Amino acid sequence: MKQKQDSVKAWFASGSPWVWMNAGAVSIAVIMTIGLLALIAVRGLGHFWPANVLEATYSVPGETPKTLIGEEVQSEEVPRARLRSAGLPVPADGPELMTRELLKLGNRDLTGSDFSWVIGEWLSERRQPADLLVLERREWGNYYGYPVSLKQDGKQVADGATLMPELQARMQRVDDLYRQLNALEKKDIGGINHDLERLRLKERRLQLDGRLDAAAQADLASTRAELQAQYQGYEAQLGELRQAFNRDSLVVRDASGQQTEISLGKLVHAYQPNAMGYAAKFAFYFEKLWEFLSEDPREANTEGGIFPAIFGTVMMTLVMALIVTPFGVIAAVYLREYARQGLLTRVIRIAVNNLAGVPAIVYGVFGLGFFVYVLGGSIDRLFFPEALPAPTFGTPGLFWASLTLAILAVPVVIVATEEGLARIPRTVREGSLALGATKAETLWKIVLPMASPAIMTGLILAVARAAGEVAPLMLVGVVKLAPSLPVDGNYPYVHLDQKIMHLGFHIYDVGFQSPNVEAARPLVYATALLLVIVIALLNFSAIAIRNRLREKYKALEN
Template identity: 50%
Template sequence: MLQIELDDGRVVAGQAVRELPLERGEGRERLYFTANRDLDGHVWHWLPVDAIVASERPPDLVVLERRRHGQFIGRLIAVADAGVTPNHEPQQAAWDSLQARLAALEQLRSERERLRREVVRPLIRRLDANPGDTDARRALAEANERVRALQEAMRGEFAVLESVDGQRLLQPLDEILRAWQPNAMSLPQKLAAWAGGVWRFLAEGPRDGNTAGGVWPAIFGTVLMVMLMSLLVTPFGVLAAVYLNEVAHQGRLTNLVRISVRNLAGVPSIVYGVFGLGVFVYGIGGSLDEWFFSDTLPSPTFGTGGLLWASLTLALLTLPVVIVATEEGLARIPVEQREGALALGATRFETLSRVVLPMAVPAMLTGVILAVARAAGEVAPLLLVGVAKLAPQVPVDGEFPFLHLERKFMHLGYHIYDTAFHGSDVQAAMPLVYATALLLVLVILVLNLTAIFLRHYFRVRHGVQPRP
């Protein structure tokens, strides 16, 4: 973290991001991330390189990650309780006090979130199902009182901060998430901090308008949606391919159906999204609400976008891929295999189920691999059938029926789109966009490698040779 002195006397602290030539005249200018939005009104500064007269890395510079206003870069003066006049403490003593109090606050914060997750939310759902449950209402009041007590215990302490240009700031400690001194860290400490940042990115939810925090709900939603889509599309695609290749009379009508299936693979994905919105969400979902959830109307339960409708829409989108791949695999199985089974006394069903289909499993998995690769990256249909900008609660929990198909969910692809184009600070969101895009590629790679491993296993088991 640099502290820079300019030729006009200004002092700025921040991190260099990139450098470009000046639009007019000779020279170059450098973009610095300087944080301190609540003090300066903005967090980015373009500084002419020729105007920099001194640059150093002071070890006492402190970086704070806060819930509001983003990061702070400056110096720590003291840590004190509310109502107490703070004294200027030695730098190391103030730093040790800050770390100890932040650790205690993190424990209180974890306990508060545990109460909300394990006690308050189940009791609220219990009261929604039975409003007359007095025991649940009493327990909910007690749990809310415990949550309020924890919140009060987290308040009342603040840090006295000072920016490099001399501005003072009183920062409540409960608004600080983490604090570190980048210029005083050793290489092992920097590696540990980097690993901790990667873990928080993978395990935490987004915050600050999706420009900070992690992407765990989006990872979970993407993987769960792809798994549900695969479970839905595989049986229907295999059955359709088996019917077209093994059961149906091979004539003009069958050929016309094959051509139609191949044409469906080229339909724009947004068309499937409109179809899913009209048929699945408003049609089937609206009917389910009228039949089973009339008490909650006009607030919809299944008559709005959700995980189930998104999975069905993408299953319909990828169905032609699975049909074509499976039918190609069935067509490559030698006729002698079928004739040999029939000659040994097997029925047509036994030949199909015990000889033909096991040999076609690699082709089926090829179709599933292609379907997963396409579905995991689709965003346009999801805009209409269930994806959400922010859904921190994943659709799986300990409450019956455990998997809540009616809930909205987050998706890595949509998270990239929303963060890159709808954020208030696109420049600050760029690292998050790049990291999320890389993560989406890795998730698709892991899903595909799993299917490829299964395909190889079935090929070896049934002695199927790969197509040259």
């Protein structure tokens, strides 16, 4: 017995239990992380699969049976007493549990809502007709029904077996016209409006400076006339395109038998999922997935894509990295290489470490008060007086959001850089100085390159923290919808004063502010997964650069 106790004590003394405990804790954390990502992926990516459409007869006791058409979203078992308390005509006798199903019925413009809960036991004659049609619209969500006929300028051109092939061909034509319309409105007409606004500001600037003489007015009037002539030409093209865009229409019949005529210009996709094979469904799935990544949002961000949010997140993170790296490195170099190591330096280090624990929303309030109102307002008064009282930099925008995140993340870069500088042997500095190099040359050519892996580590940590922040961004530049990108073909090409979209804020907005919660829920999962992927890609890129630098300077460290 004593020998057994001694062996147990020896086992504990060896530290093996703690090793296994730590390994188990790490394994549990990894499994939970992978499980969470898998759940997000399944819930989010499954949204783009073209699910079959159900048609069934719904017979509520005491009411006239009606036909329902829609997608089965989820099913759950509910106590019979709970359904009775909700006012449903459920009989008291029978099984304790009943099935409640959520159907996506679409046709929101006709019924007022996309989704409806129904009692599964009251659904009968379930079927999936091959000719059931799903119309994804630019507004009002999906439409479910049967195709009746296809019209061109009000005249029927196809029905029956010829309708779907002709519909797909004309949908391709509409897609091409939509791209032309979008390019004309955003690029050409948007460029003219931008030039007209710059011309107005130039005139105002000349007026403020007292240089708006007759010659200047004539020159401005000539330029404005040229721009107006171009604008009129683009407007004529726009009118012709819109007329061609709305030429064709589709007549469809819903579950109640009501017929509706829908312009093809209002449709994004028209497909019959019950008649599609797996190959066709996979092709459609990847088309929808690409649309999600590359298109602008629609329907209060519950439909369409999230490309502006992806672009805004990546650009804001890169601008933040460009700001935080030099400031963090310079501060760390001063504290480690130049500052006198006394009480004041220790206090500064304590303050830097404490800054890392300040709540993010505090940085947002600081950014709004100092950067936007004080600094931005001063820039407007000094450099953009012609635009006042409309603000240019005195309003939340991309630059202020990036600068606020840089202030939030700079303590991380300072601490990591200082640790890297401290690991460089003193003999390396002394050897450089002994060969005749100055302290500045030693720092620039020897010390900083050797500390670059630590600097990249600090940048990785800064990106990981800043890219997922939402609270401060709500105050300093991120908005619900900003389809215009901060980079375009209009001078000065990069618009740091422009508001942007962000994946983190998009998740918050769609998940908690959406008027259509059921439609928005899958997009919350899909956007969350995409945010994790974007942050991971940014981090992996920085890690790859850090590893290359570490291998390059490993020999010098040894």
